[in-house]
Amino acid sequence: MTATGTPWTFHQDQFWMRGEEPPGRVVHDEAKGLWNIYGWDESLQALGDPETFSSDLSVLAPEGKRQIFPGNLTTMDPPDHTKLRKIVSGVFTRGMVAALEPRIKELTLELLAGTEPGSSFDLVEELAHPLPVIVIAELLGVPSSDRHLFREWVSKLLANNQSFSTGEDTPELRAQRALTFEQIENLSGYLREHVESRRVTPREDLLGRLVEAEVDGQRLSTAEVVNFAFVLLVAGHITTTMLLGNTILCLDAHPQAMKTVRENRERIPSAIEESLRLFSPLASLRRVTTKATRIGDAEIAARQVVMVWTAVASRDTRQFGDPHTFDIDRRANAHLAFGRGSHFCMGAPLARLEGRLALDILFDRYPGLRRDPDRDPVFMPGANVMGVEQLHLLT
Numbered sequence: 001m002t003a004t005g006t007p008w009t010f011h012q013d014q015f016w017m018r019g020e021e022p023p024g025r026v027v028h029d030e031a032k033g034l035w036n037i038y039g040w041d042e043s044l045q046a047l048g049d050p051e052t053f054s055s056d057l058s059v060l061a062p063e064g065k066r067q068i069f070p071g072n073l074t075t076m077d078p079p080d081h082t083k084l085r086k087i088v089s090g091v092f093t094r095g096m097v098a099a100l101e102p103r104i105k106e107l108t109l110e111l112l113a114g115t116e117p118g119s120s121f122d123l124v125e126e127l128a129h130p131l132p133v134i135v136i137a138e139l140l141g142v143p144s145s146d147r148h149l150f151r152e153w154v155s156k157l158l159a160n161n162q163s164f165s166t167g168e169d170t171p172e173l174r175a176q177r178a179l180t181f182e183q184i185e186n187l188s189g190y191l192r193e194h195v196e197s198r199r200v201t202p203r204e205d206l207l208g209r210l211v212e213a214e215v216d217g218q219r220l221s222t223a224e225v226v227n228f229a230f231v232l233l234v235a236g237h238i239t240t241t242m243l244l245g246n247t248i249l250c251l252d253a254h255p256q257a258m259k260t261v262r263e264n265r266e267r268i269p270s271a272i273e274e275s276l277r278l279f280s281p282l283a284s285l286r287r288v289t290t291k292a293t294r295i296g297d298a299e300i301a302a303r304q305v306v307m308v309w310t311a312v313a314s315r316d317t318r319q320f321g322d323p324h325t326f327d328i329d330r331r332a333n334a335h336l337a338f339g340r341g342s343h344f345c346m347g348a349p350l351a352r353l354e355g356r357l358a359l360d361i362l363f364d365r366y367p368g369l370r371r372d373p374d375r376d377p378v379f380m381p382g383a384n385v386m387g388v389e390q391l392h393l394l395t
Contacts, residue, residue: 014383016312019324026298034305035298040316042296046287046308047340050077053287053306055343072227074235074343081342087220088228088346091209097349100135104354107134108361115395117366123245123391127362132240132354136233141205142194149190154234157183187233191226235282236347240354242281242380242387243272247359249391250275250326252371257328262363270328272355277335278326279386283311285339310336311386366395 015022025039037043046053054077073085111130115121130147137144157180198211199222210225220228251258251271261267287306292299300306314335315323338345345351362369371377371393378390 016309016315016324021317022309022312024297026296026300028298034307035300037295037306037308038312038316039296040313040319043308043310043313043336044340045295046306047285047336047343050081050342052290052293053308054290055081055287057286057288057305059288059303072231073346074231078342083218084220084224085342085346087213087218088210091206091213092232092346094349096139096206097353100139100350101353101357103138104131104135104357105361107131108358112361112365117368117395120372120392120394123248123393124241124388125390127358128241128244128388128391129237131244131358132237132351133233135350135354136236139206140194140229140233141198141203141207142191146190150187150233150237153183153187154238157234184230188226188230191229191233192222195222195225195229232347235345236350238385238387239281239345239347240351242279242385243276243351243355244358245377245388245391246279246281246386247272247275247355248362248369248393249371249377249388250278254326257326260328261359265360265363267328268356268359269352270330270333272352272359273333273335274326274328274330276337277314277320277330277333278324280311280314280335280337281385281387282337283384283386284309285343310339366393368395370394 022038025037025042027036027038028034029036037046055075056077057075073081073088076084108127108131111127115126129151133147133150134144137147137150195207195211198208202208202212207225207229210220210228213220251261257271261271285308287308289300289302289304289306291302294300314320314337317323319334320330338348371391375390375392377388377392380387380389
């Protein structure tokens with residue numbers, strides 16, 4: 001069954017969700033004043049050339065708001081990005097992530113304890129949202145009991161599908177930007193209080209270790225620690241939430257794949273990777289050109305916003321055979337769901353671990369796990385994200 005043949009859809013207005021070819025590999029959107037990159041090769045070119053396609057969007061931010069961006073790994077370019085990532089990588093290691101496995105299993109079982117076989121439950125409410133939030137909150141050292149605040153702030157950020165543009169600055173765009181910055185400042189202010197407390201009273205959590213970390217005698221500033229924690233908390237928990245829901249939906253729509261994965265749990269990672277390819281949680285990445293450049297058949301001037309649609313590139317027929325089909329036997333599944341190049345998602349190992357462990361436990365506990373046919377999934381708003389807000393399952 002193809003992705004477009006499933007009994008549910010994400011965003012009908014998106015051509016790739018309908019199994020259609022993009023209107024071109026690189027397309028100019030005059031109304032929004034930006035360029036859309038849809039092709040696989042073109043996406044790799046943009047993501048692999050930070051000198052030309054910069055992640056530093058602060059040049060497009062209104063005056064007085066640019067202080068939000070410094071120290072945020074996702075909006076930095078080499079060599080500053082390289083140095084900061086080296087410091088952070090020395091603390092947020094693969095070993096640290098691997099050591100979380102027992103706790104992730106424990107939390108999954110605790111969260112599912114009230115849901116017995118033969119019942120119905122909302123996967124997002126009961127597991128897919130709280131699990132990654134609690135894991136990251138405990139890792140950072142902030143109260144997991146505040147997760148309702150994180151959910152509110154992040155949901156508003158994602159619902160407000162505002163992209164910085166070099167096009168017309170309308171009242172609507174200004175209002176959207178104001179809402180975006182309000183949510184950024186809410187979460188940043190919350191995290192800043194915790195970071196500053198670590199400088200007064202050191203603690204052995206991730207925030208405490210980041211405050212003390214050094215490379216060549218250099219420590220992170222408060223803003224840099226806050227912005228790393230911000231990215232980890234937002235992208236980390238949202239990615240895992242959507243990854244879990246999307247993989248369950250894909251397997252439910254493909255019974256043979258579900259049967260295969262249930263009988264051979266070593267296939268769970270393949271199912272996750274194919275779900276990530278077909279329905280990338282974060283569909284696009286923003287860049288801004290630093291100079292005039294040519295990409296594909298397009299000539300792009302300097303200081304232009306570029307949207308790299310990794311979700312579309314991961315369905316490019318030049319790279320993937322039968323790209324709109326969910327296929328857990330797909331070989332060389334080099335999707336772009338976690339980005340590529342120097343900005344490859346640092347939280348990818350954690351998201352994959354959480355997804356694998358949670359799915360394994362779900363299959364153990366609920367032999368008849370399936371989507372509730374009487375309750376349609378509710379999907380997250382906006383064309384830049386693909387994931388469920390509600391997914392009711394029968395056990």
